[in-house]
Amino acid sequence: MIRPILNDLLHLVYPELCVCCQRELSANDNTLCSFCSSDISLTNFDQFQEPSPMDKLFWGRVKVDRTYAHLFFEKQGGVQNILFNLKYKHQKSLGIYFGKEIGEKIKPWLISNKNYVLIPVPLHHRKKFIRGYNQSELICRGISESTDLPINTKLINRSRFTETQTKKSRFERWDNLQKAFTVNPSKLDFNHVVLVDDVITTGSTIENIILAIKEVHPQLSFSVVTLAIA
DSSP: OHHHHHHHHHHHHSOOBOTTTOOBOOTTOBSBOHHHHHTOOBOOGGGOSSOOHHHHHTTTTOOOSEEEEEEEOOTTSHHHHHHHHHHHSOOHHHHHHHHHHHHHHHGGGOOTTOOEEEEEOOOOHHHHHHHSSOHHHHHHHHHHHHHOOOBOSSSEEEOSOOOOOTTOOHHHHHHHTTTOEEEOOSOOSOSEEEEEEEEESSSHHHHHHHHHHHHHOTTOEEEEEEEEEO
């Protein structure tokens, strides 16, 4: 009897807020308010029996074993707001929250004869210093909490500062990323990389990362996971 009253008083003084829009959460909400939750579209790619649009994105480019995107990106929609808050408004809990959800979705992938590692798409050190964090690392942390997979941030670095990809064509994105990544040649204790990013559009960044890693570690296989697909 006393505990519910204390919880109500605590909520009155320190209300829980939606990590996306900062509205006060109701008692039935968790992390996202009902408005934000209703304004996002799940891909349900984990339930596809046929190749998903994200699978097809890499056909004829690089070999990718599995792919998964959690949300569909739409301009002016809830997912755009989530990505903006995650990347530019320091709403770090968004990355971890959705990372946990993604982790639950990809658990059926994980088979015992592979040594998996999560690798976030790296930011250039200048951009990471300005932003204060890498949003893809936050998503990795959430996935790791759900799956117990380790995270590696040492294998690949973004060694060249590149212009934003937002308004570039597919060819311009590819050209913009040439020689942008360097790979650590050290011996590895894993054989399958799960590359993690916040949003995928043309797949050029992921393609360049895989090609760069394969030059140094040709034995590795890859899967790709993102929070959203545009």
